[in-house]
Amino acid sequence: MQADRPRVTHDWLDYDAGPVVRPYAMTQGRVAPEGNEFDLVAFVVATPSDEPGPETLQPEHHAIVAASWEPISVVELASALDLSIGVVRVLLGDLRSAGLISLYEPPAASQPHDVDVLKAVVNGLRAL
Amino acid sequence: MDSVRSDRNGASSRIPVALKILIAGGFGAGKTTMVGSVSEIRPLQTEEVLTGVEGADDTGGVEGKTTTTVTMDFGRITITEDLQLYLFGTPGQDRFWFLWDELSEGALGAVVLADTRRLADCFPSIDYFEQRGTPFVVAVNCFDPDQRFGADAVGRALDLDEGVPVVLFDAREPMGARNVLIELVEYVARRQLAAAASR
Numbered sequence: 330m331q332a333d334r335p336r337v338t339h340d341w342l343d344y345d346a347g348p349v350v351r352p353y354a355m356t357q358g359r360v361a362p363e364g365n366e367f368d369l370v371a372f373v374v375a376t377p378s379d380e381p382g383p384e385t386l387q388p389e390h391h392a393i394v395a396a397s398w399e400p401i402s403v404v405e406l407a408s409a410l411d412l413s414i415g416v417v418r419v420l421l422g423d424l425r426s427a428g429l430i431s432l433y434e435p436p437a438a439s440q441p442h443d444v445d446v447l448k449a450v451v452n453g454l455r456a457l
Numbered sequence: 458m459d460s461v462r463s464d465r466n467g468a469s470s471r472i473p474v475a476l477k478i479l480i481a482g483g484f485g486a487g488k489t490t491m492v493g494s495v496s497e498i499r500p501l502q503t504e505e506v507l508t509g510v511e512g513a514d515d516t517g518g519v520e521g522k523t524t525t526t527v528t529m530d531f532g533r534i535t536i537t538e539d540l541q542l543y544l545f546g547t548p549g550q551d552r553f554w555f556l557w558d559e560l561s562e563g564a565l566g567a568v569v570l571a572d573t574r575r576l577a578d579c580f581p582s583i584d585y586f587e588q589r590g591t592p593f594v595v596a597v598n599c600f601d602p603d604q605r606f607g608a609d610a611v612g613r614a615l616d617l618d619e620g621v622p623v624v625l626f627d628a629r630e631p632m633g634a635r636n637v638l639i640e641l642v643e644y645v646a647r648r649q650l651a652a653a654a655s656r
Contacts, residue, residue, distance in 0.1 A: 352502075369559065370475035370543055400472050404501055404531055404543065413502040433472045438563030441653075446474065446540065447565075447646040453536030454639050457495070457631070 352413045355389050360415060362422025369414070372400040372433040373421060382427050390420055394429055473539045478638065479560055481547045481586070482570030483578025487598040487628035488546040489530050491570065495634045496532030496544055503527045503556060527556060542638075547582075557585060566645045567593040568637055570628065573606050576614060583615060592645045594622040596637045620644075 353360060375397045382390070392410055401409075407417045424430045480488045492498050530546035545560050561567070567586050571579045579595070586593040597611050606614075608623040617623070624640050626633035 368563065369545075370477055372472045372475070374472070402475055402541075402543070405533070408499045408501050408531070411502070415503065435475060435563060441649050442476070442565055442645065444646050444649050446476075447642050447649070449540055450476065450536055450542060450642050451639055451646075453540065453542075454534070454635055454642070457534070457635050 352416050353419075355387060355412075355416055356419040359419050362418045363426050364422055367403050367418055367421055367432055368435055369404045370402050370435050372402055373397045373406060374400050374431050374433070376429055376431055378429060382424075382429050386423070386427070387420075389416075390424055390429075393417070393420055393424060397430060400433070471539060473541050475541045475543055477543050477545060477560065477564040478641065479545050479547050479557075479564055479567040479591075480570065481557075481567055481579075481582040481593075482598075483572065483575060483582075486570035486572050486575075486578060487600075488570055491568070491596075491598075491628040491634045491637075492530050492532040492544045492546045494629060494631045495638065496534045496542075498530050498532045500528050501531050503529065529556070554585075561586070561589055561591050564591060566641045567591050568641055569593050569595050571595050571597045571611060571615070572600065573597060573611065574600070576611070579615070583617070587618070592641070592648055594624060594637065594641045594644055596628075597623065597625045598628045599625055620647075 373393070375394045382394075389410070389412065393406060396406060396409055403417060403421070404414065406412075406421075407414045410417070412420075421430065421432065425432060480491055482488055489498070527548050529548050532544045534542040534544070536542055547560060548556055567582075569579050569582045569586065583593070583595070585591075595611065595615060595617065597606070597608065608625055612621070612623040615623075622640050622644050624637050626637050628634060
């Protein structure tokens with residue numbers, strides 16, 4: 330048995346080496362969320378609840394809830410928590426099923442963008 | 458559809474409207490530089506499931522690999538509290554086209570960056586947006602001040618549809634990138650108004 334050997338610190342397990350846990354390990358191998366997919370720019374808001382949520386929730390689930398007290402987009406969440414977008418989507422599906430978050434999808438892609446909104450964008454860009 | 462929040466949520470702020478703009482072009486055309494010059498740039502990891510990879514490549518030794526990691530750049534410009542603009546630098550390699558489909562879904566429009574020394578590099582992007590009907594402008598990144606082509610000449614060389622704007626700019630300058638975005642949004646608005654008028 331070699332279990333009692335002093336633990337060797339692995340120099341190569343640093344930030345640059347990337348995550349030690351494979352991304353979809355956090356989702357138990359699930360690659361698609363329960364229910365609908367979420368747009369990259371859908372907004373997430375935590376639903377206030379006194380319940381701690383199901384015990385199956387992982388630290389990453391709680392991190393998402395903590396980051397979404399103010400509306401935050403799915404991409405911002407992924408970037409802020411340094412998780413891949415696919416993983417965030419699966420975790421969001423779990424949280425939605427548990428009633429801990431609300432999701433707001435952007436208007437359907439088939440809808441033309443409102444010209445007044447476009448004007449506001451141009452004015453905003455000019456002011457940069 | 459709409460973004461009206463329900464009362465059971467805690468935060469008092471409203472759900473913003475977010476618009477997507479894609480920044481495309483060949484490798485080294487200045488996509489990252491452009492996103493970074495107008496917004497705070499951040500990396501976004503996308504780990505995607507590979508489908509139908511059998512036989513596509515020699516996958517000896519990696520048979521179990523069904524996902525691939527792609528990092529792309531994105532930046533946000535806050536126009537107002539309720540209106541945000543997201544810029545996505547599209548991954549350059551062809552094998553990441555599947556990401557483009559998702560990015561261009563519902564996108565406001567796209568900027569295709571062109572380098573006059575390697576004009577052909579932006580052909581795939583132009584083809585893609587033409588086929589999808591995504592409005593785009595071509596922005597010629599002027600790396601070399603001595604080698605200037607007129608916007609018209611570039612437009613002709615690319616065989617663009619009538620009305621597609623071609624802008625000369627320097628991706629490193631914030632105002633340059635900003636002006637390209639303004640050109641794109643104004644072009645989208647013109648198309649929208651024309652479409653409404655012809656209905």
